[in-house]
């Protein structure tokens with residue numbers, strides 16, 4: 001059971017909180033490179049409870065700065081992005097991508113103290129179309145080598161979507177495999193799947209058993225149930241520090257997938273989903289199965305702190321639930337996987353009241369992951385290092401393996417032991 005204090009530890013991410021400090025030890029995907037145009041208006045970014053601005057200067061470098069000008073705290077959002085820096089429109093001070101004050105335009109040269117002034121600026125790296133930032137102190141680790149993030153931009157699909165609730169409850173949706181055959185697939189029978197599509201076993205048996213283990217990069221689970229005689233159907237997924245998941249939403253091996261649940265603040269989350277295009281060959285044919293992701297159904301972006309990548313479904317329109325469809329041919333009545341997940345997780349409240357939960361054996365991955373996260377945050381606060389891994393061995397997906405194998409052995413069977421799980 002999660003106590004009130006543990007729920008705070010898990011969900012609060014602002015500066016100085018244990019979980020927020022843990023997250024600041026990792027590179028955070030902040031935006032697409034294509035969102036930031038040289039010398040164009042800065043973009044408001046809310047990350048870990050901090051109001052930041054992202055901009056690209058005249059030479060193409062990206063800066064991520066605190067939005068408040070160090071002079072008298074006007075917002076640099078209104079600044080002029082010109083000639084290698086962002087110039088505050090209040091008194092003309094100008095800052096480069098590293099936060100250096102380049103110009104103190106309203107002060108006579110003999111009184112100038114610009115060398116002493118720095119805007120808060122976070123380290124930035126761009127890789128494969130993504131802008132990453134490091135908001136922590138000290139030397140950052142290497143960028144994570146999560147397979148999907150290593151693909152060239154042209155070989156992957158990126159979906160961003162905002163959720164109006166705490167990051168953890170949406171992240172936990174990815175660790176909760178048993179909801180798939182209710183919320184998303186409750187109306188599908190095995191007959192809709194091709195005879196060689198192993199997902200049919202999920203429609204036959206909707207109550208899998210689980211094996212959960214800790215890994216160097218976080219946690220993993222295998223949900224298993226009987227397949228054809230002598231075989232077991234596995235769905236394998238991962239949690240990776242500090243907020244990444246790999247879900248079993250495609251065939252193991254072909255399926256390169258990762259999702260970041262980036263906390264904007266304690267009650268807003270930005271989801272980034274990366275899927276390798278080559279692995280999107282869906283054996284059942286998503287359309288044929290009536291599977292709609294709805295990931296593209298977004299409102300136009302605005303410049304607001306919460307203005308990027310908002311779905312058109314929301315609490316005010318009841319996520320467009322159609323009760324007639326719910327009765328006839330959809331378990332949820334809500335249009336598309338993304339909106340289904342959004343409706344249930346946002347309906348838990350801005351921050352789930354975990355002390356009121358009653359977890360079941362199907363929630364074991366969630367329980368083990370919470371414990372691992374709380375331990376890591378507490379250890380860091382007590383002076384230990386954050387758990388950093390390359391993540392290069394983490395893969396998820398579904399597969400069929402010989403019956404009677406433990407998770408590690410089944411995983412080795414399908415990876416040819418090239419992607420070893422810690423024993």
Ligand code: FES
Pocket residue numbers: 069070071072073074088089090091092093
């Ligand atoms: S407040 Fe920005 S220059 Fe004065």
Ligand SMILES: [Fe+2]
Pocket residue numbers: 173179180183184341
């Ligand atoms: Fe889901």
